Amino acid sequence: MIKISDSITLARTKFKIRRIRLTLSLIMISLLCSILILGYIALERSAASLNEFSNQGLNGRYLVSVSRWNGISVYDKVANEELFSEAESLYKKSVEEEKKTYKEYGIDYYEDLSQAPTATYGGSDEKYFNFGSKYANQVIVEFLQSNYPVTKTEKIELLLKEYGAINKYTAQPFAAKNGSFTMLQNGQEPETQKVINDDNYQKISSYVSYMNSVDDDLANPFIGSDYKLEKNEIPILVNYEIAEKFLGLKPIDTSATEQEKYDRIQELRKRVSEESRTFCWRNDASKALYATALIANNDKNSNVRYNLGNDTCSTPTVKEDKRSTEEVLLEKENTKLQKELGQYEEPASKFVTVRPIGVMPDMPDSMYMSDVKDFLQAMTSSTLDRGSAIVPRDLYEKNVEDEVIKDIFEQKTVGSSFMEILFGSDAYIAEFSTADEMREFIKDVDCASEYCGPDVSLKVETFSNNAAIIYDTKNYAMNIFLWVLLASSVVITLLIYIVINRILADSRKETSVFRAIGYSRFEISQIYIMYIALFSSIVSILTTIISAVVVMAVKSIYEPQASLYFTNFFALDQTKDFVIVDFSILIPLIGVPVFVIGIIASIIPLIINTHRSPLKNLRAE
Known part of the structure; x- marks a missing residue:
């Protein structure tokens, strides 16, 4: 059996043959290995960094809003004769009570038709609700609150619990x-x-x-x-x-x-x-008084002058009053009457x-x-x-x-008028632990047609972010990159196989010489295995050097920019390190698969070269 030191010496001798082709082969394979291993590391590190960035704040939370449908078609459900009659009954009762009170004060009563709950238009007999009427709103709000589950906290909580929501919040208008x-x-x-x-x-x-x-x-x-x-x-x-x-x-x-x-x-x-x-x-009373004061003070013929006060936002007071005694008394009586009817509002600012x-x-x-x-x-x-x-x-x-x-700014859990309920933004915010749970909830609960019947007319949509889309995109992108990486691995493996196979297939002359001087087939194989080992070691060293240079360049030039970019991209409150690539023990170990591929690639040419007659090999050369 040939000594290991001798096999190394003979293998090194082969590196002096066809140096240009050998050098190009080493450089090409080292570059391909660097691309492959750095691509894998970059995919792994970038994916981890992207996950870390995209899960900051609200980015990685699966949130949905549950609210009423903001659709005017809901009006069809409240515009019915039963509700019309109920509102008109409330209005008539109020008018009778006001007439009685006005009569007691000896003041003529004029019906406020703007508060009539229903109206007709264009000579038609068809009734419509007057949304400016408190009586119409009272009836409509009571109806909606009894038929829309979003106004019933216990129903929402049961629904969210059924679908595995991990948190429940609320969003309300603040005005x-x-x-x-x-x-x-x-x-x-x-x-x-x-x-x-x-x-x-x-x-x-x-x-x-x-x-x-x-x-x-x-x-x-x-x-x-x-x-x-x-x-x-x-x-x-x-x-x-x-x-x-x-x-x-x-x-x-x-x-x-x-x-x-x-x-x-x-x-x-x-x-x-x-x-x-x-x-x-x-408030409305102060707003009206302030407007009246501005108009009166700018009117030379006004009988009343107001003191707007030295401080802005103060309530105007009467500075000069030239009205008759009867006019002043009438105003006082009206104020007293409004208080008794519950219609008086003290000016406030x-x-x-x-x-x-x-x-x-x-x-x-x-x-x-x-x-x-x-x-x-x-x-x-x-x-x-x-x-x-x-x-x-x-x-x-x-x-x-x-x-x-x-x-x-008293917070109201539900609107106090039809328009507030219909177009208000009161909503429950539900959080789920996974994108699939969130999608199932939206699919099952969302009412796509604006009205799906009592207790089920809910509008469900993602809230604050697109976490599910980001989740899917990352998974799809990762799968695509993995397939690309796998395809690249196959191509690079074939190239390494072809290069080493070609080098050994062209070694018929050396094999013939070894056979002629008495080396056995096993000893010749030992020399070429050592050659492949040295070849793989050089590839490993070159790959490590190339990768180290690339890693240092990326870390010093591109990672700081990537960190800033993704910090801004995901709107984080402070910058975080986005790692694109890193040095890994996998890089110097790349020589191992190259050696294995080389051994596999050398089997056929070694068998052919060592089993053919040395004379035939020399003639072929």
Whole structure:
């Protein structure tokens, strides 16, 4: 048996033959092995990083909203003779009571036809509900509350429990009960023309005037870590655009780098609570009195002059009254009468301050995108933004102790009018542990036709994110990449097989010489196996060097950019490391499969070369 040292020496000698082909073969195989192993590592590390990024905040949570169908077709269910008659009966009873009371005060009674619950149009006998009538709304609301399960918490809870929901939250409109909610401009209630010319004022005022409240568990991912909040200020979340307007910052350019985008978002998160906005709330009576005072003070012939007060948002008081005694007495009698009928409202006003304590991604302006990046970002972004500010409910209840403010923004579990119920955004938010559970719930519970009968007319849709789509996309992409990787492995294996097979098939002359000087077939095989081992070792070394250079380049150049990109892409509150590729023990071990493939590739040429006559091999050369 030939010594190992001798077989190594003889194998090394073969490396001096056909050096160009050998060098090209080594480089090609090393490059292919580097591509294969780095591709596998990159797929594994990138998938893990993508999972980590996409599961931050609300991104990886399977949430759905359960609400009423916002469809006018529901009107068909309430527009029936039975409900018409019930509303008209309530109205007639109220009119009779008012007539009696007015008669006691000696005041002429004029029926308020605007409160009539039904009306006809165009000479037709067909009746319609008057949505401005409190009597019509009373009847309709009672009907809807008894027929729509979303108003019945216990039914929703049983339904969610049946489908395995792991959490239940609520989202409700957060708005003043009545009156006006006007943002101050330079500390004063604004004049119309100044408002029109102030874009920042208009957008902030519009965004904050109609708010929604959600449970803090949903709002927490967007709340800043070091916000400032004074007592009785209403905490709100705003989108990036409104946050810029609060801080007076110009929008960042669309061509900005990922670093510039990240820096801007971090600036908004850090500074947004520095600014607040104060609103003047006036109830309907105060609003009417304030309007009357402005008109009277601007009318030279007015008999009444009002004192608007030194402080804005104060209730006007009478400064000068030139009316007759009869007119004054009549007004007092009317006020007394309204109080007795329960129709009088004391004028009231209140300063209300809102302060942003966090930011969230902007809601997509349109379902139509200009490029793939915008589309993907819209699809993967998670946000509570729906064009209005979000109030973290628990934090609001903890911070606001002023009873007047609490009363102004009293949270209602159901609407008090048909239009509020029909078009309101009250909803339950359900969370499921898997995408499949969420899909099953939507499939079984969602009413696609707006009305599916009592207790089942629910609108169910994904809330805040597209976690299920992201989940599916990642799985599909992973499967595609794995198949591509498998196909590449097969191709690379065939190339390695062909190269080594060709090298050994062309070694007939060396085999003949070895046979001629007395080496056995086994000893010749030992030499070529050692040659393949050295060949594999060189491939392993070259692959390790190439891979190390690529890994260092990717880590220093591309990973920081990828970290910023995906931090912005998924709207995370702070940057995280996105690992594209890493050095692995698998890289230097690539020589093992190359050696195995080489052994398999050498079997046939070795058998042919060692079993043929040395003379025939030499003649063939």
